[in-house]
Amino acid sequence: MAAGLVQVAGVEAVALGGSRARGTHRPGSDWDLGVYYRGSLDVAALTALASRTQGSPVEVAGPGGWGPWVNGGAWLTVDGVAVDWILRDLDRVESVWSHCRAGRYEVGIQPGHPLGFWSPCYAGEVALCRVLRDPGGSLTALREAARTYPEPLRRALTGAVWEADFSVAAARKAAPAGDTLYVALCLSKAFGVLAQALHAHHRRWCLNEKGALAAAAALPDTPSGFADRVAEALRALDPAAVETAAGVVREVRAVLEAG
Known part of the structure; x- marks a missing residue:
């Protein structure tokens, strides 16, 4: 597939990503191919290649078709195996x-990413x-360069942990009224920020929300029972759950401040 993809006008490179690239896949995990392009991409040729590869018509979303950050791509089934082509503007x-190296990042709205798309995901x-x-x-x-995590980005993301405190404070005001949607969103945001930090x-x-809780819990110095306490708070969504979240945030902040 990769050999065929780089023949499409605009495609610069193809990479295996996701759990299969990292060796953390399960038997039924998808195969994710990052299709890196520059400038104008020949979507018609890409669609024709996808349809030949699958053996039946495939709809390919061109640049911007899947939102501003995930960009576009196609979902294929080849010999009964799920293969995702994911477009990336190189x-x-x-x-x-370049922004990551300078300690700058942004969090954009993106379908499929309920806590937002964190721009460093591209580098990761x-x-x-x-x-x-x-x-x-x-x-x-670029891969060789990105294997060294930029210290300015490290400082920026750990410094952003204040937002977890802010989100818990907002949840604390809403929990007594039983506003479960708002409390759930606030606490989820707080825990997402902690995972990134x-x-x-x-x-x-940290690439996205999938698996981020378990991955964060497995890191050295993460507070004891981190994943279980997060799960407990998100199940309850009551004032006591907010205080559980507040305790988790305090302990994570202590880890970060200890250096």
């Missing part, structure tokens, strides 16, 4: 990497991928 990925994807085809060498060079503290890339 110019934008390189720009985000590259750092953790397996490059399959890269005729020009750009993705390979803990990963950054240990110079690890």
Whole structure:
């Protein structure tokens, strides 16, 4: 597939991503191929290739078709196996990497990412991928650079832990009224921020919400019972749950402040 993809006009490189690239996959895990392009992408040619590969018509979402950050791609089934093609604008990925090195990031609204799309995900994807085809060498060079976690980004993400406190404070006001949706959103945001901060503290890339809780819980110095206490708070969504969340935030902040 990768060999065919780099023949499509605009495609610069193809990488294996997700759990299969990291060796954490299960038997039924999808195969994720990052399709890195520059400039104008020949979506018609990409659609034709996808349909030939699957053996039946495939709908390909062009740049922007799946939102501003996930961008676009296609879901294929090949010999009964799920294979996802995920578009990435290489110019934008390189720009985000430059921002990461300067300690800048953003969190954008993106379908499929309920806690927002954290821009460093682009760099993390590259750092953790397996490059399959890269005729020009750009993705390979970026991968080597991104394997060193930028200290300015580490400081920015750990410093943003204040938002977890802010979100818990907002939940504390709403919980007595039984506003479960708002409390759930606030606490989820708080725990998402903590997961990002803990990963950054240990110079690890946190790609998205999937698996982030378990991954954060497994990191050194993470407070005892972290995952269980988060799960308990998100089940209860009452004033006591908010105080549980507040305690988790305090303990994580203590870890981060200890250096």
